Amino acid sequence: MLTGDSLRGDYREIIGKSSQIFDVLQQIENLADTPLRVVVYGETGTGKDLIARALHENSGRSGEMVSVNCAAIQENLLESELFGHEKGAFTSANTRHIGRFERAHKGTLFLDEITEMPLSMQPKLLRAIETGEIERVGGEKLIAMDVRIVAATNRDLAQAVKDGLFREDLYYRLNMASVSLPTLSERLEDIEDLVVYFLEKHRLSCASGVSEIAPSTLALLKSYSWPGNVRELENAIERASCFAKGEILLPEHLPEEIRMCQKRPVNSLKELLTSENEQEMSFPFGTTLEAVEETFICKTLAWLDGNRTKTANMLGIGIRTLQRKLNRYGF
Numbered sequence: 453m454l455t456g457d458s459l460r461g462d463y464r465e466i467i468g469k470s471s472q473i474f475d476v477l478q479q480i481e482n483l484a485d486t487p488l489r490v491v492v493y494g495e496t497g498t499g500k501d502l503i504a505r506a507l508h509e510n511s512g513r514s515g516e517m518v519s520v521n522c523a524a525i526q527e528n529l530l531e532s533e534l535f536g537h538e539k540g541a542f543t544s545a546n547t548r549h550i551g552r553f554e555r556a557h558k559g560t561l562f563l564d565e566i567t568e569m570p571l572s573m574q575p576k577l578l579r580a581i582e583t584g585e586i587e588r589v590g591g592e593k594l595i596a597m598d599v600r601i602v603a604a605t606n607r608d609l610a611q612a613v614k615d616g617l618f619r620e621d622l623y624y625r626l627n628m629a630s631v632s633l634p635t636l637s638e639r640l641e642d643i644e645d646l647v648v649y650f651l652e653k654h655r656l657s658c659a660s661g662v663s664e665i666a667p668s669t670l671a672l673l674k675s676y677s678w679p680g681n682v683r684e685l686e687n688a689i690e691r692a693s694c695f696a697k698g699e700i701l702l703p704e705h706l707p708e709e710i711r712m713c714q715k716r717p718v719n720s721l722k723e724l725l726t727s728e729n730e731q732e733m734s735f736p737f738g739t740t741l742e743a744v745e746e747t748f749i750c751k752t753l754a755w756l757d758g759n760r761t762k763t764a765n766m767l768g769i770g771i772r773t774l775q776r777k778l779n780r781y782g783f
Contacts, residue, residue, distance in 0.1 A: 458478070458481075459477055459478070459481055460481065461477075461480065461481055461484060461506070461509075461510035462506075462509060462510060463477055463480070463506055463510075465502050465505065465506070466499070466502055466503075466506060467642065467645050467646050467649045468639060468641075468642035468645055468646065469641070469642065469645060470634075470639040470641050470642045472634040472638055472639045473634070473639060473642060476503065476631060476633060476634075477506075479631045480503065480506050480507055480510065480631065481510070483507060483629050483631070484506070484507050484508075484510035484511045485510065485511055485512055486629075487600060488628045488629045489581075489600070489601045489602070489603070489625065489626050489627075489628045489629070490507060490601075490602045490603070490628070490629045490630065490631060491566070491602075491603045491604070491605065491609060491626055491627045491629075491630045491631075492504060492602065492603070492604040492605075492630070492631045492633065493604075493605060493606075493608075493609070493630060493631070493632045493633065494604070494606060494632065494633030494634075494635075495606050495633075495635050495681055496606045496680065496681065496683070497636075497680045497681030497682055497683030497684055498633040498634070498635060498636070498681045498682060499633065499681075499682050499683075500564070500604035500606075500633060501519070501562070501564065501604070503604075503631055503633065504517070504519075504560070504562040504564075504602045504604060505517060505562075507560070507602055508559065508560040508562075508600075508602070511560065511600065513558060513559050513560060513600060514558045514559070515556060515557055515558030515559025515560070515598075515599075516555065516556065516559045516560075517556070517559055517560040517561075517562055518552045518555045518556040518559065518560070518561055518562065519552075519562040519564060520533065520534065520552050520561065520562065520563055520564065521564045521565055522563055522564065522565045522566055522567075522568045522569040523564075523565040523568035524565075527570045527572065527573070530569070530570065530573050531573060531576060531589055532545075532549060532551065532589050533551060533552060534551050534552050534553055534573075534576075534577070534580075534586075535551045535553055535576070535580070535586045535587065535588055535589060536548070536549050536550045536551030536553070536554055536586075536588040536589070536591075537549045537551075537588050537589035537590050537591075538588050538589065538590040538591045539590075540590065541588070541589045541590025541591075542589070542590070545589075545590065548588075549588075551586070551588065553580065553586050553597055553599055554586070554595065554597070556597075556599045557597055557598055557599060558598050558599075559599070559600070560599070560600045560601070560602055561599050561600070561601050561602070562602050562603075562604070563601060563602070563603040563604070564603075564604050565604065565605060565606070566603040566604065566605050566609070566626070567605045567607045567609060567612045567617065567618055569618075571617070571618075571619070574618070574619045574622050575619070575622075577622065578619065578621060578622045578625060580597070581601065581622075581625050581626075582625070584596060584597055584598070585597060601626065603626050608775075608779075609623055609626075609627065610623065610779065611779070611783075632772070634771075635678070635681055635761055636678040636681040636682050636684075636685060637677055637678050637761055638761060638771070640674045643670070643673050643674055643685070644665065644670055646682065646685055646686075647665055647670070647673065647685070647689055647701070648665075650685070650686050650689040650690065650693075651663075651665075651689060651693060651701070653686075654689065654690045654693045654694075655693070657690075658690065658693040658694040660693035660694070660696060661696075661698070661699055662692075662693055662696045662698070662699060662700065662701050663699050664699055664700045664701065665700070665701045666700050666701060666702050666703070668702075668703055669701050669702055669703050669705075669706065672703050672706065672710060672711065672713070673685070673706075673710070675713060676710045676713045677713070688706060688707050688710060689701075691707060692705040692706055692707075745777075746777075746781055748767075749763070749767065749774070749777055749778070749781075750781065750783075752766055752767060753778075753783075760774055760775070760778075
């Protein structure tokens with residue numbers, strides 16, 4: 453677990469010592485005790501909910517953190533879940549229901565998978581943010597709310613606006629500040645600390661006596677691509693804990709997809725080039741440098757099956773730099 457003299461908050465649930473995690477914690481430190489709305493960006497399984505929790509718990513707000521998964525609630529029920537309803541508001545409304553906004557008064561409302569919120573619901577959320585007031589379904593009274601909103605998404609929210617899936621005005625209201633989470637493959641040095649943490653977390657439920665990680669196991673874990681990120685790692689370690697009989701975590705205890713991952717990786721652009729795609733990288737005289745760069749980046753991305761992290765590493769640029777360029781190209 454990373455602790456440093458420059459960090460004053462409590463981040464005990466965020467495991468890791470990598471520079472990427474330290475950067476995230478510094479962002480939380482700067483944002484936690486502000487009223488700013490924050491969007492947390494990150495692939496599935498990177499721990500966006502933990503970041504939201506850290507922002508709330510280090511904010512000094514007296515209320516609770518209330519979570520809403522915008523993809524998990526049916527469209528016709530989402531308004532009632534967010535704003536509540538009065539008795540008799542609709543056929544099955546037998547009692548008054550207090551919504552998540554009211555429950556989060558003086559606290560934080562965490563809107564997970566915000567890009568999945570239906571377009572029909574977005575103007576109502578925008579109005580609540582702009583006015584600081586809500587109205588229960590079937591109600592006639594406006595209720596003042598003091599709620600700090602943290603949203604999260606595994607998609608590019610700006611691109612969702614371009615695609616017509618998300619309102620631009622709501623995007624600017626929510627995206628006052630942002631935190632971008634690294635993938636697990638971008639912070640491989642944290643894997644050992646994470647494994648130790650998950651072994652301890654699942655020790656009782658799995659009746660596990662594992663207290664040591666074999667070097668070969670650690671090497672195998674670091675060679676895997678982790679498409680499911682930290683969540684996939686936790687699942688793998690929980691499973692391994694239940695199968696391990698001794699005190700040492702061995703490769704044989706890991707899921708098959710991880711044990712089978714030791715294939716020779718592609719380490720350079722030269723290894724990617726075949727006679728066919730080499731021809732694709734030939735440019736006529738007079739082609740601008742910008743056009744060459746765009747073609748080079750887009751072709752590399754295609755050859756690596758759309759994996760942006762691998763593409764950035766292969767090209768020797770940062771993932772944010774790659775994202776900015778792709779946005780400019782219309783990706």
